[in-house]
Amino acid sequence: MKIKLTLCLILFLHSLAFSQKQDSIKVSQPLSATANVQFTNNGVSLFPNLSLGRPAVIATLSVGKKGVYFEPELRWGLNGKPWSYIYWLRYKYRKSEKFGITVGAHPSYIVKETDVQINGVNDKRYVAQRYAAVELAPTYYFSKKFSLGVYALQATRLDNNGIKKSQFYSLMPRFPFIGLSKSYYLSFYPQIFYLSLDTDSGTYFNETLILSKKNFPISLSSVFTTKIKSEISGDKIVWNVGLNIKL
Template sequence: MALNTSIFKSSLLVLHLICGLVKSPSLCAQSIDSAKMERNFGGAAGVTNNGISLLPTFSLNQPAGFVMLNMGNRLSFDPEFHFSLEGKPWTVLLWLRYKLIRNEKFKLTVGAHPGLLFVPQNLMINGQPRDVITTERYLASELAPNYFITPHTSIGFYYLRGMGFAESAVQNTNFLTFNANFRKIALYENFYLRLNPQVYYLKMDELDGFFASSTLTLAKKDFPLSFQMLANKSISTKIPDISALLWSLSLIYSFGNTYVPSPRLFPN
C-alpha cells in the first residue's frame, strides 16, 4: 500500500509539472478529460539474448525478459519491467507521459518516471557471505520532439535527465540523442522492416562519451510477433567498464491497440 501511495503521489507531481510547462489550465483539463474518455491499452512482452538498458551503453550481459505497457492516450502511463530469465528483477520504470504537441508534421512528448535498479551484491551478514539484491532509486524526465518528413519517416531528438538517490549510484545523468525513424520499409507481401539509427552523447557525473546505436525490426502487418536486432558502438568515451560493441536479438509479442515498444527509439 505504501508503494502504491508513493507512485500515486509521484504521478500527481509529474502531472502538475507538465501543466505548469504548458501554462494553460484549460488545455491540461481538456487533455486529461480526453485521456479519461479514450482509455487505450496495449503493450509488448519479449525475450532477448542480452538485456539492454534504457541507456543502450549498458547491458545485463545475460538473457532477459521484459514487459512494457501503455495505458492512456494523450496522457499515458507506460510502466516497464525488465528481469533476467532466472526470475531476478533488473529495472522497473514507471513512466508518465504527455503528448504536448501532436500533428501530422511535428510531435512533442514530455515525460517523467521514478525508477528502480536492482543490483546483485555479495555482502557479509552475521559474519557469513550472502548473495543479496539491493535497490537503487532514480528519478528521470524526458523531452522527445520529432519532425515527420513522411508519415513513416521522421527525425528527432531525445533528451533524458536522470538523478540518483543512493550514495553508490550515479547522481546526475544526461542522455542526448539525434535519431531517425524509418517505420515501414516494404519487403515481400505484408512483411516490412523498421530501422531506427541514432547517435548520442552520454554524461554520467564527470564521465562522458559519444556512441552510435541502431535497431532493425522485422515485422508483418497484423501479426503480433516481431524480431528485433540492436547494436551499440562506442565512438569516444571516458566511461570505464563498458563494451566497445553491444548487441542483442529479441523476439517481441505486441498486443492491444497499436503499440511500439521503447518509445525513446520508436516515438508514436
C-alpha cells in the same frame, strides 16, 4: 397558444439535449492500452552501467488517453531474477500532422546482486538503486515513413548507490515502415547519442532494426551499439536479438 408554446419549448430543449449528447460523444476518447513482451539473448541498455549482460525478458505497457500515458517497463533476467523497473508517466502532444512533442518523468529501480554483511555473516542480496528522470522529445514528421527527432534525458540518483547524475542527448531519424513485400516490412531506428555518467562521458552510435509481418503479433528485433569515443567503461560493441510478442 400556451399549449403551442409549451410544445415548442419541449422540442427545443429535447433538440438541445440531443445535440449536447452528440457533442459529448464526439469529444470522448476511449482508454487505449497496448503491451509487448520481448525475449532477448542479451539484456542491454544504452547506459552501460544498467545493462544486464545475459538473457532477459522485458515487458512494456502503455495505458492512457488524451495524451497522458502510464508506460512502465519491467525487466527480469530470463531466470526470473530482477533487473530493473521503470515507471514512465508521459504527456504526448501532437500539434499537427507534422510536429509532436513528448515530455515525461519516472522513478526507476535498478536491481543488482550485491555482497553484503548481515550480523557479521557475508551474504548475497538484491539491492535496488533508485533514480528519478525527466525527458523531452520533440519530433518532426516528414511523412508516415520518415521522421526526425531529438531526445534529452536527465537522471538523478536518489540514494547512495550508483551513478549520481546521468545525461543523455540523441539525434534520432526514424524509418518506421520500409516495405519488403505485401506482407513484411522493416522498422529502422538509428541514433547518435552523447552520454554523461558523473565525470565520464562518451559518444555512441546505436541502431534498432525490427522485422514485422502485417497484422501479426510476433516480430524479430535487433539492437546494435558501438562506441565512437568514450571514457565510460564497457564493451566497444554491444548487440542482441529479440523475439517480440504484442498482446
